[in-house]
Amino acid sequence: xxxxxxxxxxxxxxxxxxxxxxxxxxxxxxxxxxxxxxxxxxxxxxxxxxxxxxxxxxxxxxxxxxxxxxxxxxxxxxxxxxxxxxxxxxxxxxxxxxxxxxxxxxxxxxxxxxxxxxxxxxxxxxxxxxxxxxxxxxxxxxxxxxxxxxxxxxxxxxxxxxxxxxxxxxxxxxxxxxxxxxxxxxxxxxxxxxxxxxxxxxxxxxxxxxxxxxxxxxxxxxxxxxxxxxxxxxxxxxxxxxxxxxxxxxxxxxxxxxxxxxxxxxxxxxxxxxxxxxxxxxxxxxxxxxxxxxxxxxxxxxxxxxxxxxxxxxxxxxxxxxxxxxxxxxxxxxxxxxxxxxxxxxx
Amino acid sequence: xxxxxxxxxxxxxxxxxxxxxxxxxxxxxxxxxxxxxxxxxxxxxxxxxxxxxxxxxxxxxxxxxxxxxxxxxxxxxxxxxxxxxxxxxxxxxxxxxxxxxxxxxxxxxxxxxxxxxxxxxxxxxxxxxxxxxxxxxxxxxxxxxxxxxxxxxxxxxxxxxxxxxxxxxxxxxxxxxxxxxxxxxxxxxxxxxxxxxxxxxxxxxxxxxxxxxxxxxxxxxxxxxxxxxxxxxxxxxxxxxxxxxxxxxxxxx
Ligand SMILES: Nc1ncnc2c1ncn2[C@@H]1O[C@H](COP(=O)(O)OP(=O)(O)OP(=O)(O)O)[C@@H](O)[C@H]1O
Ligand SMILES: [Mg+2]
Numbered sequence: 001x002x003x004x005x006x007x008x009x010x011x012x013x014x015x016x017x018x019x020x021x022x023x024x025x026x027x028x029x030x031x032x033x034x035x036x037x038x039x040x041x042x043x044x045x046x047x048x049x050x051x052x053x054x055x056x057x058x059x060x061x062x063x064x065x066x067x068x069x070x071x072x073x074x075x076x077x078x079x080x081x082x083x084x085x086x087x088x089x090x091x092x093x094x095x096x097x098x099x100x101x102x103x104x105x106x107x108x109x110x111x112x113x114x115x116x117x118x119x120x121x122x123x124x125x126x127x128x129x130x131x132x133x134x135x136x137x138x139x140x141x142x143x144x145x146x147x148x149x150x151x152x153x154x155x156x157x158x159x160x161x162x163x164x165x166x167x168x169x170x171x172x173x174x175x176x177x178x179x180x181x182x183x184x185x186x187x188x189x190x191x192x193x194x195x196x197x198x199x200x201x202x203x204x205x206x207x208x209x210x211x212x213x214x215x216x217x218x219x220x221x222x223x224x225x226x227x228x229x230x231x232x233x234x235x236x237x238x239x240x241x242x243x244x245x246x247x248x249x250x251x252x253x254x255x256x257x258x259x260x261x262x263x264x265x266x267x268x269x270x271x272x273x274x275x276x277x278x279x280x281x282x283x284x285x286x287x288x289x290x291x292x293x294x295x296x297x298x299x300x301x302x303x304x305x306x307x308x309x310x311x312x313x314x315x316x317x318x319x320x321x322x323x324x325x326x327x328x329x330x331x332x333x334x335x336x337x338x339x340x341x342x343x344x345x346x347x
Numbered sequence: 348x349x350x351x352x353x354x355x356x357x358x359x360x361x362x363x364x365x366x367x368x369x370x371x372x373x374x375x376x377x378x379x380x381x382x383x384x385x386x387x388x389x390x391x392x393x394x395x396x397x398x399x400x401x402x403x404x405x406x407x408x409x410x411x412x413x414x415x416x417x418x419x420x421x422x423x424x425x426x427x428x429x430x431x432x433x434x435x436x437x438x439x440x441x442x443x444x445x446x447x448x449x450x451x452x453x454x455x456x457x458x459x460x461x462x463x464x465x466x467x468x469x470x471x472x473x474x475x476x477x478x479x480x481x482x483x484x485x486x487x488x489x490x491x492x493x494x495x496x497x498x499x500x501x502x503x504x505x506x507x508x509x510x511x512x513x514x515x516x517x518x519x520x521x522x523x524x525x526x527x528x529x530x531x532x533x534x535x536x537x538x539x540x541x542x543x544x545x546x547x548x549x550x551x552x553x554x555x556x557x558x559x560x561x562x563x564x565x566x567x568x569x570x571x572x573x574x575x576x577x578x579x580x581x582x583x584x585x586x587x588x589x590x591x592x593x594x595x596x597x598x599x600x
Contacts, residue, residue: 208454211447212443215443219436219438219439219451220452224422224426225451
């Protein structure tokens with residue numbers, strides 16, 4: 001087509017064209033948003049008395065952030081073509097640092113900073129193992145996940161720490177308090193983390209390099225991308241985020257359980273993959289992961305509350321046991337849909 | 348003549364394989380040097396040392412850029428010095444958009460490493476209309492490179508190397524996959540580089556292409572320089588004869 005023809009095509013303002021373009025660019029995001037709305041719709045239909053009043057949403061927004069603040073930076077790792085299985089253990093390491101510094105200095109502020117630094121350091125060490133020793137991150141973090149869980153157990157002698165004395169501290173109020181007596185502060189932090197990760201992924205050289213090394217690491221090297229540094233920073237950020245998630249969760253419960261992080265691995269990863277981030281690297285969005293977190297959280301919060309759903313005259317009695325089954329169904333279905341969709345969308 | 352790049356006694360091994368042995372190479376501003384040699388002769392390895400991708404062996408020679416000794420060069424440092432390259436492997440990221448590929452590793456930033464997406468899109472648009480001459484309606488700054496044709500991909504790599512106003516432009520088999528008319532345009536570009544007073548290392552298996560743009564030809568054979576001569580001193584037939592002889596005997600004469 002010549003220049004002239006493209007202009008005439010563009011001068012005919014065809015809405016179908018424009019919508020088609022939008023769908024092609026944002027198809028996966030639109031798809032995942034629809035999944036969320038459908039699930040929410042089913043819950044409202046299934047248990048209107050629960051889902052049409054605000055309490056359930058407060059509960060929902062209090063738990064989602066604990067893994068959302070980790071899933072968001074994990075998206076960067078997966079886009080870069082890496083994996084990290086050690087973040088649940090890093091949550092524990094962060095809280096060990098927190099409680100240690102707290103009992104030493106009696107300062108919650110310092111304790112909080114110490115936990116973030118400890119998380120970043122452990123994450124950085126993951127990066128060093130992956131980059132300097134050339135061990136695939138999946139393998140390396142299977143190892144470090146055991147190692148750091150072991151460190152937590154040894155250092156704490158497998159005993160938890162009560163955080164009840166922190167209840168009235170400003171830090172706790174700021175991190176997990178209730179804004180206006182209703183909105184869990186951690187939800188605001190999750191949004192802050194989402195915005196930060198979005199900005200770094202989409203508007204900073206670091207994020208540009210994350211996409212490039214996940215897509216074709218050889219090309220990135222040839223064109224002068226500092227692959228090693230990008231990878232190490234990536235793991236350090238995830239470590240810090242894991243520690244942050246651990247602090248939020250522990251402060252909410254006012255107790256540091258040494259098992260902190262158990263049960264986080266799969267649902268955090270599921271949020272990332274639900275959001276359309278590719279295991280093969282090079283592709284993924286922050287928005288997708290955020291919606292992925294909302295879906296995972298919704299299933300968790302919703303199923304117990306629904307109890308009994310009536311769909312087309314079919315009565316299903318749901319108990320907590322159903323959670324896993326439905327998790328599985330939704331993940332498999334939506335990941336398959338995404339796969340079909342993304343193949344369609346790329347011409 | 349002041350050289351822009353001078354390499355002295357460069358050696359490079361990959362484990363057991365010695366890809367380069369005591370290679371001397373120099374190029375001046377305003378000069379186009381053709382690098383010829385059989386498959387596996389070491390051409391790409393030599394230029395990847397210039398671009399900072401490979402390091403020479405320890406004590407494997409010296410590199411001077413504008414008379415200044417360069418050691419432990421990285422790719423991004425080389426690009427900052429003004430060395431841009433079209434690699435034989437093209438070095439694209441298939442799943443990324445056109446503008447991300449054009450600015451790969453050298454993103455336009457505003458401050459503190461924040462990237463200027465608008466400007467990169469705009470520049471890409473300009474390049475598409477101008478130098479790339481992309482005629483397919485399916486191509487836009489936000490198109491993903493995966494679906495481009497082979498020639499279009501090669502065009503992206505070429506335009507990228509020309510964008511940054513480099514002082515030394517390295518082209519490793521740039522005509523690979525290009526149509527006749529695109530090849531002609533590329534050879535015009537190379538002459539333009541020379542006229543602008545910049546230097547160009549031109550690698551191509553097509554002796555016609557090399558002969559038509561190069562001032563000087565350096566022939567590599569199994570990791571060593573087999574010989575070099577000015578194109579004005581020999582005819583195309585003599586050059587082709589020499590190339591056959593090198594391939595068979597390893598010697599030019
Ligand atoms: N990264 C590497 N690891 C191991 N060996 C390599 C590597 N790169 C190149 N070689 C070897 O070095 C030698 C020179 O390769 P090089 O790519 O420089 O050749 P070339 O002259 O560019 O050939 P062609 O015309 O086929 O592109 C070859 O024997 C090749 O196998
Ligand atoms: Mg080569």
